[in-house]
Amino acid sequence: MRFEGTKNYVATDDLKVAVNAAVLLRRPLLIKGEPGTGKTVLAHEISKALNAPLIEWHIKSTTKAHQGLYEYDAVARLRDGQLGDERVHDINNYIRKGKLWEAFTAPQLPVLLIDEIDKADIEFPNDLLQELDRMSFDVYETGERIEAKERPIVVITSNNEKELPDAFLRRCFFHYIKFPDRETMQEIIDVHFPGIQKTLVKKAMEIFYEVREVPGLKKKPSTSELLDWLKLLMNEDMPLDVLQNRDPTKAIPPLHGALLKNEQDVMLFERLAFMARRNG
Amino acid sequence: MLLNFLDELRAAGIPASIKEHLLLLEALDKQVIEQTPEAFYYLSRATYVKDEGLLDRFDQVFSKVFKGVLTDYGQSPVDIPEDWLKAVAERYFTQEEMEKIKALGSWDEIMETLKKRLEEQEKRHQGGNKWVGTNGTSPFGHSGYNPEGVRIGGEGKHGRALKVWEQREFANLDNTKELGTRNIKVALRRLRRFAREGAAEELDLDATISGTARQGFLDIHMRAERRNAVKVLLFLDVGGSMDPFIKLVEELFSAATAEFKNLEFFYFHNCLYEGVWKNNARRRTERTPTWDILHKYGHDYKVIFVGDASMSPYEITHPGGSVEHFNPEAGATWMQRVTNTYPATVWLNPTPERQWDYSQSTKVMRELLGDNMFPLTLEGLDAAMRELTRKKH
Numbered sequence: 001m002r003f004e005g006t007k008n009y010v011a012t013d014d015l016k017v018a019v020n021a022a023v024l025l026r027r028p029l030l031i032k033g034e035p036g037t038g039k040t041v042l043a044h045e046i047s048k049a050l051n052a053p054l055i056e057w058h059i060k061s062t063t064k065a066h067q068g069l070y071e072y073d074a075v076a077r078l079r080d081g082q083l084g085d086e087r088v089h090d091i092n093n094y095i096r097k098g099k100l101w102e103a104f105t106a107p108q109l110p111v112l113l114i115d116e117i118d119k120a121d122i123e124f125p126n127d128l129l130q131e132l133d134r135m136s137f138d139v140y141e142t143g144e145r146i147e148a149k150e151r152p153i154v155v156i157t158s159n160n161e162k163e164l165p166d167a168f169l170r171r172c173f174f175h176y177i178k179f180p181d182r183e184t185m186q187e188i189i190d191v192h193f194p195g196i197q198k199t200l201v202k203k204a205m206e207i208f209y210e211v212r213e214v215p216g217l218k219k220k221p222s223t224s225e226l227l228d229w230l231k232l233l234m235n236e237d238m239p240l241d242v243l244q245n246r247d248p249t250k251a252i253p254p255l256h257g258a259l260l261k262n263e264q265d266v267m268l269f270e271r272l273a274f275m276a277r278r279n280g
Numbered sequence: 281m282l283l284n285f286l287d288e289l290r291a292a293g294i295p296a297s298i299k300e301h302l303l304l305l306e307a308l309d310k311q312v313i314e315q316t317p318e319a320f321y322y323l324s325r326a327t328y329v330k331d332e333g334l335l336d337r338f339d340q341v342f343s344k345v346f347k348g349v350l351t352d353y354g355q356s357p358v359d360i361p362e363d364w365l366k367a368v369a370e371r372y373f374t375q376e377e378m379e380k381i382k383a384l385g386s387w388d389e390i391m392e393t394l395k396k397r398l399e400e401q402e403k404r405h406q407g408g409n410k411w412v413g414t415n416g417t418s419p420f421g422h423s424g425y426n427p428e429g430v431r432i433g434g435e436g437k438h439g440r441a442l443k444v445w446e447q448r449e450f451a452n453l454d455n456t457k458e459l460g461t462r463n464i465k466v467a468l469r470r471l472r473r474f475a476r477e478g479a480a481e482e483l484d485l486d487a488t489i490s491g492t493a494r495q496g497f498l499d500i501h502m503r504a505e506r507r508n509a510v511k512v513l514l515f516l517d518v519g520g521s522m523d524p525f526i527k528l529v530e531e532l533f534s535a536a537t538a539e540f541k542n543l544e545f546f547y548f549h550n551c552l553y554e555g556v557w558k559n560n561a562r563r564r565t566e567r568t569p570t571w572d573i574l575h576k577y578g579h580d581y582k583v584i585f586v587g588d589a590s591m592s593p594y595e596i597t598h599p600g601g602s603v604e605h606f607n608p609e610a611g612a613t614w615m616q617r618v619t620n621t622y623p624a625t626v627w628l629n630p631t632p633e634r635q636w637d638y639s640q641s642t643k644v645m646r647e648l649l650g651d652n653m654f655p656l657t658l659e660g661l662d663a664a665m666r667e668l669t670r671k672k673h
Contacts, residue, residue: 017322021312027303032332074489160332169330170299176332 001050009038009045010180010187018175019046026151028114028132030169032158033177036222042177043113043155052153053108057099058115065127068098068114069137069146091141100131104148111153118161125168133171180223182209192227196234203243204230207253211260217268221259229258285345289328292341296328303327317346333658511542513577513622515556517587518547525630525656529586542581546573550591551611551645552618553602570614574621582668583618583625589645589653590631596644615648625649626664630656 005011022029313319491499
């Protein structure tokens with residue numbers, strides 16, 4: 001079982017090594033990187049490549065670790081108790097399985113994605129230490145022990161909003177997806193738009209990397225933005241010379257909405273255009 | 281060999297432990313990788329390093345351990361270009377001496393000797409912290425060295441291409457680097473984390489349910505909620521060399537402004553005196569007396585100074601020391617008043633930490649702040665924010 005990238009996903013060598021190590025040794029793989037460089041997509045691609053079902057657990061600031069294991073719905077039981085419902089006698093009726101439980105007991109070996117783990121409370125990763133290490137946990141309400149038949153493949157993504165505890169990090173493999181260089185970017189584009197004109201891509205990439213280099217940009221466009229932009233350019237049937245003969249007084253690239261995601265950045269470009277006009 | 285590697289990693293400040301080491305051995309045992317140096321580099325990186333800020337350091341340790349290349353952490357590996365050697369040789373020896381030496385051996389041999397001598401000298405330089413040194417052997421002294429530490433031009437000592445770990449592509453992710461547009465985002469997140477402390481109340485559903493069940497009547501429990509309650513006073517040193525940094529810091533804090541309950545900016549020049557201003561264009565006419573600030577904003581405000589703190593020491597210690605006006609009371613008195621009023625006070629200094637000891641005023645200012653001066657790097661910012669949150673008034 002080896003991960004070599006898929007036909008939709010260009011994996012660099014270092015990424016492949018990290019993924020394969022995590023898959024073979026069944027340790028969690030922690031992925032960090034700029035937004036839009038394909039952290040979450042990676043889990044989808046691993047699941048596709050290894051033909052394993054994907055279980056996604058998206059973390060929010062309010063997510064608690066035990067919600068991944070199970071939840072005991074005391075309120076529903078209280079209500080049923082007052083209404084005299086028969087179900088109230090069996091506690092199992094009020095235990096809801098979490099994503100980890102699902103992953104542990106899945107009939108086929110799954111890929112478990114814990115997305116944006118840094119969104120949660122600082123204690124969150126620590127609370128999952130034992131469960132991810134042993135791949136088992138106890139349900140206190142019923143005294144049952146849930147154990148994984150086979151350790152699932154765990155992919156964890158983080159945007160670096162919070163530091164993760166050392167004890168947690170020690171149990172993971174780590175990979176930082178750096179922003180792709182031009183060659184890798186070319187490969188990525190080839191994978192996504194096989195028939196696209198080479199000259200258009202070349203021009204578009206030049207503009208894209210120029211935009212990324214403009215100082216003071218609040219949100220630099222990343223891979224996913226470039227792909228969206230190319231899709232738009234193709235859909236609009238943008239004539240090539242619009243990209244080729246760019247007027248320096250119009251610093252804003254055509255269909256910039258896909259690249260620049262906030263108004264300050266657009267204004268920055270307008271100012272640059274204005275300055276170019278004044279100097280010219 | 282591998283244990284040695286682990287030791288070196290730990291010595292370089294990468295928190296690798298036995299746990300990671302065993303994991304690496306297990307991975308090697310299970311033949312996760314093909315047996316190439318690159319694959320081993322990738323595997324050990326994924327195992328040992330858990331923070332992108334340490335990737336660059338890891339690259340350096342890796343090349344040190346597995347190549348025996350001479351490097352010092354934080355400094356760039358140095359190779360001596362051939363033509364530069366020639367230039368130095370010509371400077372060192374007179375024409376007659378050159379002739380004499382040539383008689384002793386071949387030009388190449390002499391070059392070899394000179395190279396060795398220069399390398400020895402380089403070692404001594406790395407031991408100290410001379411950044412722009414004599415004879416051009418310090419890392420930043422000569423154009424023959426690329427300041428990024430990646431060799432350029434001509435063949436190196438071994439005539440081989442750069443390996444992956446020698447490219448040092450993560451150099452700008454190093455968390456000891458000065459803040460720039462690239463890592464400003466990360467800095468912002470650190471600020472947010474700092475801002476999200478503080479207590480208020482929200483309904484604790486679980487405790488309410490169990491309380492209600494136990495008591496038999498509705499028993500409401502409240503618990504502390506995490507929300508933004510941090511109030512900040514920002515004092516910025518404007519005028520002169522500090523301006524680009526000040527702009528950076530202003531942007532940083534205004535971007536995080538939604539996270540703070542209150543954020544006030546004030547400007548000063550060099551040292552805090554009896555007046556500060558909010559609009560630099562009208563600094564003469566629209567001054568706010570510092571007393572008013574001390575009275576208006578409560579003790580629970582966190583105070584952050586940003587400035588290089590390098591000036592004449594008199595500007596801090598003596599009345600009338602200011603370069604701009606006559607100040608009836610010394611800057612030190614005002615700094616003490618601020619630290620007395622606001623227990624949580626830090627100073628962020630954009631100049632590199634290693635230079636602080638050379639400036640007397642920086643030392644004085646640091647003492648006035650009870651050592652709470654931090655460099656304007658991610659690490660420094662982190663430490664400063666920790667310091668601010670630690671102090672509960």
